[in-house]
Amino acid sequence: MxxxxxxxxxxxxxxxxxxxxSILCFAATALASSAHALDGExxxxxxxxxxxxxxxxxxxxxxxGLPVLTSADGWNWQRKGSLMSALPGGKAxxxxxxxxxxxxWAPDIIHIGDKFFVYYSAPGTQPKSxxxxxVGRTLNPDSPDYQWEDGGPVVWSDGIEDSNAIDPxxxxxxxxxxxxxYGSYFGYIRxxxxxxxxxxxxxPDKAPVNIAINSEASILIYRDGWYYLLVTHGxxxxxxxxxxxxxxxxxxxxxxxxxxxxxxxxxxxxxxLFAASRGRHVGPGHFGLLDxxxxxxxxxxxxxxxxxxxxxSVLDIRPLLWSDGWPVAGDNLVAGTYTLESARTGTVLELxxxxxxxxxxRPRRGGPPGSGIAGSxxxxxxxxGGPPPEPRPGPAIPDQDSIQVAANWPATTDVRLAPAMxxxxxxxxLTPAPNAGGTPGAPYFRISVAGTERSLTATAGAELxxxxxxxxxxxxxxxxQLTDGSYRISPKGVPGAAAPLALSAVGxxxxxxxxxxxxxxxxxxxxxxx
Amino acid sequence: MKSRCCAxxxxxxxxxxxxxxxxxxxxxxxxQPKGATSRVDTRGFIHRWLVLExxxxxxxxxxxxxxxxxxxxxxxxxxxxxxxxxxxxxxxxKWHALDTLNYNVNLYHFAWALSKPTSNVLFWATTVxxxxxxxxxxxxxxxxxxxxxxxxxxxxxxxxxDDRQAVIDDGVSKRVTLRKGRNxxxxxxxxxxxxxxxxxxxxxxxxxPIAGLVVTLAAD
Numbered sequence: 050m051x052x053x054x055x056x057x058x059x060x061x062x063x064x065x066x067x068x069x070x071s072i073l074c075f076a077a078t079a080l081a082s083s084a085h086a087l088d089g090e091x092x093x094x095x096x097x098x099x100x101x102x103x104x105x106x107x108x109x110x111x112x113x114g115l116p117v118l119t120s121a122d123g124w125n126w127q128r129k130g131s132l133m134s135a136l137p138g139g140k141a142x143x144x145x146x147x148x149x150x151x152x153x154w155a156p157d158i159i160h161i162g163d164k165f166f167v168y169y170s171a172p173g174t175q176p177k178s179x180x181x182x183x184v185g186r187t188l189n190p191d192s193p194d195y196q197w198e199d200g201g202p203v204v205w206s207d208g209i210e211d212s213n214a215i216d217p218x219x220x221x222x223x224x225x226x227x228x229x230x231y232g233s234y235f236g237y238i239r240x241x242x243x244x245x246x247x248x249x250x251x252x253p254d255k256a257p258v259n260i261a262i263n264s265e266a267s268i269l270i271y272r273d274g275w276y277y278l279l280v281t282h283g284x285x286x287x288x289x290x291x292x293x294x295x296x297x298x299x300x301x302x303x304x305x306x307x308x309x310x311x312x313x314x315x316x317x318x319x320x321x322l323f324a325a326s327r328g329r330h331v332g333p334g335h336f337g338l339l340d341x342x343x344x345x346x347x348x349x350x351x352x353x354x355x356x357x358x359x360x361x362s363v364l365d366i367r368p369l370l371w372s373d374g375w376p377v378a379g380d381n382l383v384a385g386t387y388t389l390e391s392a393r394t395g396t397v398l399e400l401x402x403x404x405x406x407x408x409x410x411r412p413r414r415g416g417p418p419g420s421g422i423a424g425s426x427x428x429x430x431x432x433x434g435g436p437p438p439e440p441r442p443g444p445a446i447p448d449q450d451s452i453q454v455a456a457n458w459p460a461t462t463d464v465r466l467a468p469a470m471x472x473x474x475x476x477x478x479l480t481p482a483p484n485a486g487g488t489p490g491a492p493y494f495r496i497s498v499a500g501t502e503r504s505l506t507a508t509a510g511a512e513l514x515x516x517x518x519x520x521x522x523x524x525x526x527x528x529x530q531l532t533d534g535s536y537r538i539s540p541k542g543v544p545g546a547a548a549p550l551a552l553s554a555v556g557x558x559x560x561x562x563x564x565x566x567x568x569x570x571x572x573x574x575x576x577x578x579x
Numbered sequence: 580m581k582s583r584c585c586a587x588x589x590x591x592x593x594x595x596x597x598x599x600x601x602x603x604x605x606x607x608x609x610x611q612p613k614g615a616t617s618r619v620d621t622r623g624f625i626h627r628w629l630v631l632e633x634x635x636x637x638x639x640x641x642x643x644x645x646x647x648x649x650x651x652x653x654x655x656x657x658x659x660x661x662x663x664x665x666x667x668x669x670x671x672x673k674w675h676a677l678d679t680l681n682y683n684v685n686l687y688h689f690a691w692a693l694s695k696p697t698s699n700v701l702f703w704a705t706t707v708x709x710x711x712x713x714x715x716x717x718x719x720x721x722x723x724x725x726x727x728x729x730x731x732x733x734x735x736x737x738x739x740x741d742d743r744q745a746v747i748d749d750g751v752s753k754r755v756t757l758r759k760g761r762n763x764x765x766x767x768x769x770x771x772x773x774x775x776x777x778x779x780x781x782x783x784x785x786x787x788p789i790a791g792l793v794v795t796l797a798a799d
């Protein structure tokens with residue numbers, strides 16, 4: 050099946066799907082070298098969609114009473130008790146226990162009006178299970194208003210039917226309707242409508258709609274006229290032996306049919322791959338959309354095994370991209386050396402120093418050293434008469450690095466934009482700044498010309514310079530990948546400026562700092578390996 | 580007054596001699612200014628300039644070469660006047676008042692019509708922009724073929740090196756405050772070979788062109 054691109058994603062059209070594929074291909078290569086999930090206490094299984102509330106981020110996972118993970122910046126996380134400790138009785142209500150059992154797994158959460166609805170799995174002996182509801186008005190455990198109320202069971206499975214009522218996923222649709230999907234391997238993934246006022250089922254006598262089969266961790270998202278159903282295939286809970294992977298289909302109607310990229314209905318096992326094991330992480334599952342606004346979307350998930358943390362299950366937050374009408378799992382930025390190319394101008398960020406051609410200045414009409422072809426130095430007179438000599442290949446010219454050319458560079462200098470020339474002043478090393486915090490899915494980065502201390506610096510007046518690194522806020526950079534694959538690059542702080550600003554191409558040769566405009570290419574940057 | 584009259588007479592003689600030996604038509608995109616003032620166009624581009632005839636320079640366009648070229652043919656501090664003649668780098672050159680019909684000033688047209696060299700040359704240009712009010716966080720935004728240096732009210736604000744096409748808003752200054760009243764722009768454009776031109780306008784704090792500016796060539 051060939052599906053038209055109906056995303057309406059103008060930034061994607063600007064940069065082009067070819068460019069995005071190139072970016073993704075590069076990202077895949079980069080990820081293979083190293084990638085890090087979040088920092089802090091991120092051990093969790095089956096996390097709920099990460100949600101932001103009053104400047105903090107929260108997620109809840111499988112475990113006794115639904116363990117709480119919270120973060121002030123979305124990068125460094127701490128475990129902080131359990132959600133049900135704020136529930137009278139400290140555990141699910143009697144009706145939930147009767148319909149399901151005394152376990153608390155795989156919750157999801159949504160904020161509607163002044164209420165938070167938490168849906169959680171309460172399995173007994175599967176597939177006898179229930180999904181319970183908790184209602185609260187704040188997520189902040191330190192708030193005097195912090196408490197959760199038992200909303201009773203919302204849906205359940207009797208242990209005989211072709212469904213296992215666990216793994217809730219909740220969506221508030223564009224029409225204001227609230228939907229719950231659920232299910233796990235014992236038959237169907239099901240859909241029911243909820244009451245946005247109460248969080249409870251809207252038509253309890255109406256049979257659920259079966260929309261997929263033999264998967265779990267289902268959840269819906271909506272974009273530009275399409276409902277997307279994301280589910281997790283494979284096996285969980287076996288560490289690095291888990292085959293978890295996230296797959297998806299899409300439908301024009303919330304009730305389906307949800308078809309994958311080949312037109313296979315998910316109720317017949319279809320599902321386009323969204324995320325699989327990569328790099329140092331095995332078994333991605335439990336997708337959750339985190340929309341940060343202004344063209345920045347991320348998704349939360351867990352890995353069954355983080356090989357860098359001894360194979361435990363951990364939380365991660367990654368960029369969510371869109372291509373040809375499908376969501377694409379982006380990768381968190383990998384430390385390394387890049388060129389920073391303006392999507393507006395096609396020019397790259399460089400120190401404002403005199404560049405030198407890679408390999409040094411060479412004769413205009415001559416060949417490379419060793420080719421036997423004579424030439425003249427620049428400005429030494431007119432070229433020799435007659436036809437130009439036939440050039441012959443010479444030895445490879447090594448890459449240019451700062452050691453070769455930086456002897457006369459000032460320690461502090463302006464920065465500017467220029468055509469990419471593979472020169473040392475255009476190569477920037479992006480390094481996570483230690484103990485500087487971060488943002489959802491990424492630490493703050495130091496951006497320095499490779500091999501030097503000259504670091505990109507926000508200056509007073511919202512302009513830029515390159516100066517020795519001090520670790521100050523104006524030298525710490527937030528790098529968010531946008532839904533079209535390009536990046537927004539923002540300083541943690543700008544002297545004298547209160548509002549957040551982003552690296553901006555005000556002209557082909559001039560970078561500056563300006564308010565981010567998601568409709569413009571001015572603040573969109575492409576990170577490429579030089 | 581006497582010396583000025585002599586200068587005008589000498590200029591007339593030279594102009595007649597030049598017109599006798601050249602049969603080139605005038606630059607199609609450039610005209611003699613009409614009226615005392617001009618306004619920037621709807622996209623903010625400045626159309627009225629004083630442009631000095633080209634001065635031969637090596638034509639290399641690196642940062643070092645541009646500095647050397649400007650050092651070899653520096654412009655006097657005194658405000659220029661149309662028709663005024665001076666000698667730079669042993670070359671007699673004259674200021675011309677021009678209105679461009681386009682968004683840019685085609686220096687190739689300008690020099691070619693005068694039977695002057697167009698390659699390996701330095702052009703000086705200047706103009707005066709009157710702002711009805713003080714405008715903070717403005718930017719001078721230019722394009723030049725090829726390397727160029729720009730000054731606003733005596734302060735260097737833009738430096739472009741290397742061979743390049745004149746792209747709108749290629750070189751952009753840092754944020755500056757446009758004075759209420761006169762603001763003097765001075766530019767040096769160095770061409771290696773081929774076409775050569777420039778364009779200039781001011782942008783506001785939102786990177787939008789500033790309209791409503793009046794352009795004069797008043798020397799003082």
